[in-house]
Amino acid sequence: MHSIVIILFSLIALYTPIYSCIVKANPTLNVRQSPSATGTIVRSLYQGTTVKCLENKNGFCRIDTNQWASAEYINCATTASDSYESTPPKADYTRKTWRNVKLNQRTIDMILRAEVYLAQMGMSGFQFSLSQGSYSSSVTASAGTHDGGGAIDIRTSVVNNDKKKVDTMIVALRKAGFAAWSRGRVADSFENNKHIHAIAIGDREASSGATNQVASFKRGRNGLKGDGVDPDAYLGRAIPTWAK
Numbered sequence: 001m002h003s004i005v006i007i008l009f010s011l012i013a014l015y016t017p018i019y020s021c022i023v024k025a026n027p028t029l030n031v032r033q034s035p036s037a038t039g040t041i042v043r044s045l046y047q048g049t050t051v052k053c054l055e056n057k058n059g060f061c062r063i064d065t066n067q068w069a070s071a072e073y074i075n076c077a078t079t080a081s082d083s084y085e086s087t088p089p090k091a092d093y094t095r096k097t098w099r100n101v102k103l104n105q106r107t108i109d110m111i112l113r114a115e116v117y118l119a120q121m122g123m124s125g126f127q128f129s130l131s132q133g134s135y136s137s138s139v140t141a142s143a144g145t146h147d148g149g150g151a152i153d154i155r156t157s158v159v160n161n162d163k164k165k166v167d168t169m170i171v172a173l174r175k176a177g178f179a180a181w182s183r184g185r186v187a188d189s190f191e192n193n194k195h196i197h198a199i200a201i202g203d204r205e206a207s208s209g210a211t212n213q214v215a216s217f218k219r220g221r222n223g224l225k226g227d228g229v230d231p232d233a234y235l236g237r238a239i240p241t242w243a244k
Contacts, residue, residue, distance in 0.1 A: 020082060021061070023049045024121045025073035026164050027234055035060035035068045042067060046236030047121065048171040050085060075120050084113050084176065088242040093149060093205055101133025104149045107200045111152070114169075114176035121168050128169070129155040131195060134205075143225070145210045150203025154196040156182070161194050169196060170232050177201050177243040179217030186231045188224060197223070201243040 023029050026047045032039030035057040045051065051069070053061035053076050060068040061076075092105035103111075111128060118126050132139060132153035136146045145151050154173075159165040166182055173180035179201055184194035199210045199217075206214070213223035220237075221227045 020050045020078050020085070021053050021074045021076035022078050022081075022117070022120045023047055023051060023069075023073060024075050025070075026121075026167055027236075029069050029073050031063065031067050031069050032060070033066050033068070035062070037070075039068065045069065046171075046238060047168065048117065048175045048236070048238035050238075078120055081113065081116050081120065084116075085240045086242060088202065088240075089113070089177070091204070095135065098133075099128075099130050101130045101152070102135050103133045103152070104203070104205065106203065107134060107150050107152065110176050110178060110200050114172040114178070117172040117175050118168065121172065123165065123168055123172075128152075129158045131155050143209055144207050145197075145199065145213055146207070148203070148207035148210055149205030150200030151206070151210050152178075152198050152200075154198065156194050156196060161185075166196070167232070167235055171235055171238055173198050174235070175238040175240065177240050179214045179223065180232075181217070181222055181230065182232055188222075188228075188231075199223075201239070 023045045028044040028046055030041045031043045031045060033042050051063045051074065053063065053074060055062035056071060059071050061071045061074050062068050089106050089109040094105045095102060098108050115127060130152055132146055134146060134149045134151045156166050170180050170182060177200065178198040180196055180198035183197050184190035199206060199213050201214055216223040216227055220230050220233060222230050
């Protein structure tokens with residue numbers, strides 16, 4: 001009987017799920033060789049990076065062999081998003097009006113994923129305010145990128161264009177599978193219309209312009225005419241494996 005109990009506990013331990021943690025620090029979190037604020041820095045992790053907390057010690061999480069990061073800036077309450085990294089959204093292209101813009105259901109699901117990530121990175125309860133959706137040709141400045149599915153523009157004025165909050169919004173969108181950039185924070189044609197522009201990667205109804213923007217994003221560029229450098233490159237590319 002004793003051996004049976006041991007086997008049962010062993011099986012429970014073997015099949016206990018290990019949940020991922022997410023880096024909250026903006027824009028990066030130092031990883032140290034020891035669990036101490038004075039430990040040698042061995043590398044840095046971008047905000048939104050997925051890690052495992054293998055051990056807690058002195059307020060630090062061990063994320064790998066001789067690699068420790070401050071537990072204060074890591075959130076391990078991430079059960080809600082555990083499947084997002086490897087599971088793409090359902091290919092539901094039903095069109096509907098949602099938050100006052102037209103979108104397909106796949107894009108909506110991806111936005112909701114991004115909002116889960118926002119909560120995990122410290123912006124609990126925040127909802128994106130959409131200024132432009134998909135299947136729209138009304139804005140000339142969009143150059144056709146919103147003509148098809150998967151395209152959204154997001155207001156940053158709702159957070160007073162606060163840099164750290166906008167950064168976190170971009171990271172959350174990228175982590176949910178969007179090619180996303182800030183517009184107007186650097187010298188570009190949107191200086192008087194600051195916002196976030198995003199395209200849902202893999203949207204089969206995306207316009208050709210939007211598809212070209214996703215390709216530009218994957219090259220580390222800004223998706224605009226001239227294919228300039230990504231203005232948010234310092235945030236990294238925390239896109240899910242299914243979107244790579």
